[in-house]
Amino acid sequence: MTDPETTRRAWPRLHWQREFPYQWNADEAISRRELLNFAVYSSGALFAATAVLAGLGFIPRSSSGPGVEIARAADVPEGQAVYFHYPTSTLGDEAMLLHHPNGQFAAYNQTCTHLSCGVFYQPDQKRVFCPCHEGVFNPETGEPVAGPPQRRLTRITLRQQDGMIYATGWEL
Numbered sequence: 001m002t003d004p005e006t007t008r009r010a011w012p013r014l015h016w017q018r019e020f021p022y023q024w025n026a027d028e029a030i031s032r033r034e035l036l037n038f039a040v041y042s043s044g045a046l047f048a049a050t051a052v053l054a055g056l057g058f059i060p061r062s063s064s065g066p067g068v069e070i071a072r073a074a075d076v077p078e079g080q081a082v083y084f085h086y087p088t089s090t091l092g093d094e095a096m097l098l099h100h101p102n103g104q105f106a107a108y109n110q111t112c113t114h115l116s117c118g119v120f121y122q123p124d125q126k127r128v129f130c131p132c133h134e135g136v137f138n139p140e141t142g143e144p145v146a147g148p149p150q151r152r153l154t155r156i157t158l159r160q161q162d163g164m165i166y167a168t169g170w171e172l
């Protein structure tokens with residue numbers, strides 16, 4: 001059998017091969033089996049990493065401390081809303097605290113469950129409204145009542161302590 005290196009040397013060399021000679025002898029050849037092993041193990045590692053991240057997504061985000069301070073209950077008149085950020089001050093974490101006429105409080109993330117526009121409270125119409133496609137949510141439950149949204153708003157759990165209202169996590 002002819003040595004492959006001898007065969008390669010016998011070929012007429014193209015211009016680029018003369019300019020950029022490849023050192024076949026110095027090359028560590030990778031077998032098909034090694035390549036396949038690498039592909040299988042790296043795919044397995046990617047699958048495992050994705051599974052871990054997906055699992056982390058199901059862990060409810062809640063704080064063990066008192067939570068994030070929103071407002072003093074006395075400073076939010078009945079039928080009014082206070083807008084805040086939760087859990088961080090970044091884009092997408094806009095939230096609203098509603099003080100219902102019955103004295104109860106509720107807080108929601110402001111992201112519409114249809115196509116993620118910002119929703120806001122309209123106390124005079126007793127609704128949470130999304131102007132993008134006229135989605136309407138029940139302010140007491142966060143459930144969609146009109147328009148395209150099919151899922152309720154993400155509700156933030158609250159805790160009151162010494163007259164202060166804190167956001168403590170998400171209601172699943």
Ligand code: FES
Pocket residue numbers: 112113114115116117130131132133134135147148149
């Ligand atoms: S994004 Fe809110 S109704 Fe479409």
